[in-house]
Amino acid sequence: MSPTLFFLLSGEHKTLPAAEVRAILECENFDHREFKVIPKLATVKADPGCINTVVRRAGMCEAAGLLIFQCRDVKNEILRSASDPIYSNYLNKGERFSVRVQRIFGSSRHLDRMELQSRIGNMILRSVPESRVDLRNPEKEFIGVIASGRFLFGNLTARRVNSALNRYRPKEGFAPHPSTMKPRLARCFVNLSRPRRGELLLDPFCGVGGLLIEALIIGCRAVGSDLDPRMAREAIRNLRRLGIEPEGVLAADARAIPCPTIRSISTDPPYGRGSSTMGSNPCELLGKFLAEARSVLSPDGFLCLASPSDVGVQVLGYDAGLNVVESHVMRVHRGLVREIVVFTRDRSVRKG
Ligand SMILES: C[S@@+](CC[C@H](N)C(=O)[O-])C[C@H]1O[C@@H](n2cnc3c(N)ncnc32)[C@H](O)[C@@H]1O
Incomplete structure (x- = not known):
């Protein structure tokens, strides 16, 4: 069964960035299903092998990775969901990692981004032996996105190289x-x-x-x-x-x-x-x-x-x-x- 992937989209247009990701999946022949879009974010079930291709090809996709969990924008629900995943599937013993939470278009102001970052970061520290937080130079990046009444959390595995576009x-x-x-x-x-x-x-x-x-x-x-x-x-x-x-x-x-x-x-x-x-x-x-x-x-x-x-x-x-x-x-x-x-x-x- 294919995992769920997420694509962080640029906000320069409402519909074009997601349409571009979908077009790339289609023309590169990646089987995919359940393509869903919320502002500045698309999720889809597909082979993770498509992530680098999409990010390299797209003009309007900033980054992408594997979705770990998603839930409603309710603090207790987020923390409960964040305690379930096996983080060692994403992070090796002794590796440096970062957790960043971003809010799309001012969504869900009742959630404190910094608090979520630090509490989820601590859960990861406890579950992966000898792992360390390093926001500047992480070996693995985790990202939380607050958007449209939802909280999505994932392991970011590819970022766009801007110089290739400019x-x-x-x-x-x-x-x-x-x-x-x-x-x-x-x-x-x-x-x-x-x-x-x-x-x-x-x-x-x-x-x-x-x-x-x-x-x-x-x-x-x-x-x-x-x-x-x-x-x-x-x-x-x-x-x-x-x-x-x-x-x-x-x-x-x-x-x-x-x-x-x-x-x-x-x-x-x-x-x-x-x-x-x-x-x-x-x-x-x-x-x-x-x-x-x-x-x-x-x-x-x-x-x-x-x-x-x-x-x-x-x-x-x-x-x-x-x-x-x-x-x-x-x-x-x-x-x-x-x-x-x-x-x-x-x-x-x-x-x-
Ligand atoms: C909007 S510009 C294209 C800009 C281009 N996409 C770019 O990013 O550089 C339209 C071009 O169509 C050309 N053009 C006008 N009439 C044409 C025709 N009948 N056949 C082919 N080109 C034509 C013009 O000379 C002009 O360079």
Whole structure:
């Protein structure tokens, strides 16, 4: 029987971080069940072997580990539950460990985090011989999370390495365009289109290559195109500066994709505001692109894209013969609310 795992999600969006974790489990073929989400946290029954893969791939997952127990946010219940586990399953004799308790969005103010940390820490000390508390340099980390009327306690086994995501550091030389997506969101887009490692991902509105970079970093192959040859050239330059090679970046129209069948398309078409549609009507361009995407998408393929929420991209996709798998709304600023939609051609794929 699979243990329950927990994933600490970044709080930058309500639904995208959990959707990204689920997409990674799906495309990496990890059997999983009972996927549950509370604010900033997801739990799922799955093989712990998936933890490192998810944390390495995801843009919006901070850390993950094995859930040890969960209960209501009632102090006596928490302390009673904390006295049951066999902590030597997680911590070896003589090892240094830390216990930290965090509160999500100010939940359950009646609980004292410090008290819980120290009382659970003492239980672990008593149950594992010669173990020591070391908050600075622990060999094992335990984490308690207070959220949505619950207390969850687990052994944290993987943390995201931020440097792998932050490509804006000047020494790395990436030259973003004002329309370039932030790396975490770009990574999430890539994951939502569910490419497997080694598989090809296409961005047919690639701009200066933000999405292509994220796909290449997680071990996919990537191909991009942009109608503006200057953008395509800049994408190639950006990728080379980071020392990564795409399969190809071309100057081409997304309404005539120069590519045979493909399983993953992830893209951010122009809205005619910050980025240019190069003279086309944004809605017409989107409609024609969706029909073209449908014609190159493999039957088990996924397309993830964003569009202003008032455009009605789900209906345009439906008209083009695509099926909606999931949709997320994201407020960018007062004048722009984005809808991020994942489409597939396969009608049997789960609707979420
Ligand atoms: C929002 S930007 C893409 C930004 C990119 N995702 C990134 O993070 O760097 C949209 C891009 O679509 C390009 N574009 C406009 N019309 C196009 C078309 N018909 N076919 C392909 N690319 C087009 C623009 O030149 C622009 O670079």
